[in-house]
Amino acid sequence: MSVPHRPRSSAALYPSSLYHSSMYDPAVPVGSYWEETAGEDETGAPFEGTQACDVAIIGGGYTGLSAAYHLARDHDIDVCLLEAGPLGWGASGRNGGFCAPYPSSLSLEEMVRRFGADEARRFLQTQEEAVELVRHLAESENMDIAPQGNGFWYIAHDERRFAHLEEMAETLRSVFRQEVRLAPREEVAARVYDSEEQFGGMWWKLGFGLHPLRFARGLARAARRAGAQLYGNSPVTEWRKKEGVHELITPRGRLLARRVILATNGFTPEKLHPSFDGGTLPVMSNIIVTRPLTAEELAAQNWRTDCPCTNTRNLLFYYRVLPDGRFMFGGRGDTAGTPQGAAHMKAHLTRRMGEVFPAWGGVPVTHYWRGFVCMTRNLRPAIGALPEDRSVYYGLGYHGDGVASAPWTGRLLARLIAGEAETKDIPLMMRGPLKTFAFPSLRRWYLRGALVYYFMTDL
Template sequence: MQHLYHATALDPAIPVPSWWRDTKTDVPAYPTLEGEIDTEIAIIGGGYTGLSAAYHLARDHDIQAVVLERAYPGWGGSGRNGGFCCMGSSKMPWNKMAAKFGLEEARSFWRSQRESVGLVAEIIDREGIDVDKTGHGEVSLAHKPNLVDALREEADYMARTFGATEKFMSKEDLVAQGLNSPGLYAGVANPVGFGLNPWKYVTGLAAATARAGARIFGNAEVIHWSREGGKHVLTTQRGRVRADKVLIATAGYTPEDLHNDYGGRVLPALSSIVVTRPITEAEQKAQGWTNTTPVYDIRYLLHYFRLLPDGRMMFGGRGGLSAEPGKLRAQQDRIEADFRAYYPEWRHVEVTHRWSGLLCLAQDLVPHVGSWDDQPGVYFAMCYHGNGVAMGTWSGRAAARAMVGGVDERPNFIRRPPPRFPLAFLRPLYLRGAYVAYGIRDSLS
């Protein structure tokens, strides 16, 4: 199968050295598909989106879907992200979205994002999933003094246009709230959101999905997709699934040649994370950072970071261009250097874990949850732009409803397939050029 990144990024045999994996090791193994089975709905991908779709199909519609995961549930981005359950999922500014798609469509999308956070909380509570929930909301941060006014204006715009209850925070407010760094000058607090352990959430969601009646298969990479007698036939290493409908829910880990109409429609991008040893209470007070609320800066190549329940600091960022092991390590080293620049009092604090993963970008900068008009029975849910904990869960439910003709809350503009990138084979060069431009903008802004 074809992919834009080095083969090691797609190899399930290579361990994922994340801190999250160390916090929960008693994870059940799921069987490998053997032989041939028939099902109404097959789902490719065992992350938040695919599991949420299967969970809601079983729980709400009494349909026992089949989930095919190339490794094990949560192996991809769902098990290795920063654990930000928050609004996001689009890289298009809100004012541009309103201008392009109309104000009501933009408001519908804003409501869906707010609802997505509540949906995750609802599932966690209903299924009794312990996710190490922390913080209340999230905070966006200005990393330069000349960005403070823009941050304040954005909060005012969101309040006027969407009824958002975001609160501007001055430098003094940040210090008072335990969010002190010499490299941060103001913030906007959004009350919607929280932090969680993404591995505990995705493995808990998988268990809940299996209990609801869905069939989950691990080590079941789809290596061929064909049509036979009106059915979709998905072939894995050891078996075949015949389905009436198929949902693609593999995001940045989707092979280019999975389906004949899929190639060139998404751009996988790397994100890397480092996690420190537990930082003592005295060390936290020395830096003035004691708040566990998830935060991110507003760079084009943003950083996202938060204190974990045991005092460790998780710090992540975008910008890598190669998944080759040596180059991944260099990217992770850069993220560690950025962490130490933000927290001079923690320069002595050791980093104990570092890892990377792939997120999924669309050419038009918005998520996509829908189906192809000329490909009967083929559905997709993807492109969360690095913010898939909540939106992936919501999109899985939305896809499930679309497949059975249920309540449809999707904004119209996310129902269409992701548009193809022009000269799609040049996507790695597009990303490189974008990162160079973003780096220049971040240094000049």
């Protein structure tokens, strides 16, 4: 297979037909609380000159960093990673820090219907492995990820949704043998927290909270110690293949490799490689963080949990009290990515936080940032190698739950390349290929329609 030569600037990787160019520009400050508290940056100098390696990785988030770490440490494979911004600059450094399952927008019931109970259980087993992998990596590589909580809470935002949680809990117990517990509104109010949108909840043991950018930078340090070469601020602007060798062009250099891993998730460039064009739908997610809450303010909502929480809205809110007492509140929204849209979403989240948690309505917001959740056409991850070119591997599409799934995917990709795993080892729920959206240029219009529908069904 030969990928056409397409000379262009790095900005052309991200066409304006999807989102405003500022969403893809590493020079635009992210402004996250995580950046302020993550410690030393691990990015280093950009890639320069001409080099060769066995495996090249495009993308310096959890998937790419984990793949680089495991290729170098476990398999002694020469690996070089290229990231368009600073290492961990994308979703890996911007998410809410929920290390929890599961990376799909399919319901548990739909997953069982499509793939059967055995395959569904195999998929969820990978999520247990993924959560434990994060714990193991943090402990074995001495990463200060600020772990928090034991499990996480789904909170019903109205009475109808508590019935859905009851059904979900029964499926998790009977089909997946998971440890879950239902709590009615009164118990949640007494033992977890209370709010204007709290009608009971379900606790699931599988998961915990962490500092996402510290984890990404910890992976980068560990990968470098293992021998991997990592380069931030090195966008791949051209990708060619000739006589079995991939050639990746950056603004300052040229990397030659026998095999390539694409690990760009929601920041996957358009028109870099034809097999990935139009295969992902980036969805905007937004987060605000307040100043530290006082003991009296926490008591006003009877906040008593260290566990991350998410509610049952289709346009969900996700939130947690951070180790220093700040309140983090996130939600979906915006389909343009403009600076004006950012200001609107910050105001919207601030207002909604005050409506859901009235005692905190006047608490100042100190940080706001946004990034992309990566959706796929079939609503589940895509992991594998291209059937038309088995030297190109990929892992992406975590649907907002990649903190655990992405490092696990990176390890699996390393095992596939090293010959220690085969395609059959990928659960059907996560197995590629990545399907192209119908009329890809209309993806944002699909999203707008979905947001309207979800907003109406949340009322």
